[in-house]
Amino acid sequence: MACSSPPAGRSQWSLRMIADRLVELGCVEGISTEAVRKYLKKSSSSPGRRSAGS
Numbered sequence: 001m002a003c004s005s006p007p008a009g010r011s012q013w014s015l016r017m018i019a020d021r022l023v024e025l026g027c028v029e030g031i032s033t034e035a036v037r038k039y040l041k042k043s044s045s046s047p048g049r050r051s052a053g054s
Contacts, residue, residue, distance in 0.1 A: 001013065001018060001021060001022075002018055002040055015033035016033055018036050019033050019035075019036050022036075
C-alpha cells in the first residue's frame with residue numbers, strides 16, 4: 001500500500017493514512033502509527049531501501 005499511488009490530493013502516504021486504511025480494509029482491528037513505521041522499516045519492499053549488493 002505504501003508503494004502505491006497515494007489518495008487523491010496527497011503527494012504521499014502518511015503513517016496515519018496507512019494505519020487507517022488497514023483498519024478500513026479489515027486487515028487489523030487497530031494498529032498504531034509506530035507499528036506501521038516499524039513494519040515498513042523491516043520490510044524489504046520499503047521504498048528507498050537498498051539491497052545488500054548496492
